[in-house]
Amino acid sequence: MQxxxxxxxxxxxxxxxxxxxxYTITSAVxxxxxxxxxxxEAENIASQLPAHIDDVLLSKNAEAEEFSPDEFVERVGARIATQSxxxxPTIEIYIRGVMTVLxxxxxxxxxxxxxxxxxNEFDSLFEPVDMTEQQH
Structure with a gap:
């Protein structure tokens, strides 16, 4: 995929x-x-992604961080803070949309x-977005 x-x-x-x-939402998520x-794991996934999208997946930390689904949503929100x-719930739709495309x-x-x-508590963030759900 290009x-x-x-x-x-x-x-x-x-x-x-x-x-x-x-692009902003994809980079944040x-x-x-x-x-x-x-x-x-990030490197394995990034190797299958298009240029300019692959590098945003690669964290500067070698170890995976542990945080909750709520913090996942908060962190994505902080990265797209220009849209205050x-x-x-909208951020969750964005996360689900990006993860569906991923x-x-x-x-x-x-x-x-x-x-x-x-x-398992993250499962709702990874549910595929149905094309009829386009809301925001």
Whole structure:
């Protein structure tokens, strides 16, 4: 999947108005996702992503950080702080949209390996976004 295809898919899944917004949201979500998984897993997934999207997944930390689903949402929100009127449910839709596209862009086994690093309480953040859910 090319960068344009990836961002177009994120834009469609999340209902964002522009590709720039899709890139901002994608960077925020993958950046936080990359903090929560091991370095090796992040590298495996990043190797299957388009340029400019792959590097946001790679955390500066070698170890995976442990944090809750609420903190995941908060961290994504902090990275997109320019949109101050954004609510947690909207951020969750953005996370789900990006993760849905990520699942389409990389092999299932790589994403499954990364998902195993998350407790079950994260499952709702990784539910695929149905195209009829486009809200924001």
């Amino acid at each position: 960068e344009d295809e990836f961002l177009d898919a994120v834009q469609q899944r999340t209902g964002l108005e522009s590709r720039d917004q899709a 993958l950046g936080v996702f990359g903090q929560r998984i091991t370095e090796g 009127d954004i609510t947690a 699942g389409e862009a990389v092999s299932g086994s790589e994403l499954d390996d990364a998902r195993e690093q998350f407790p």
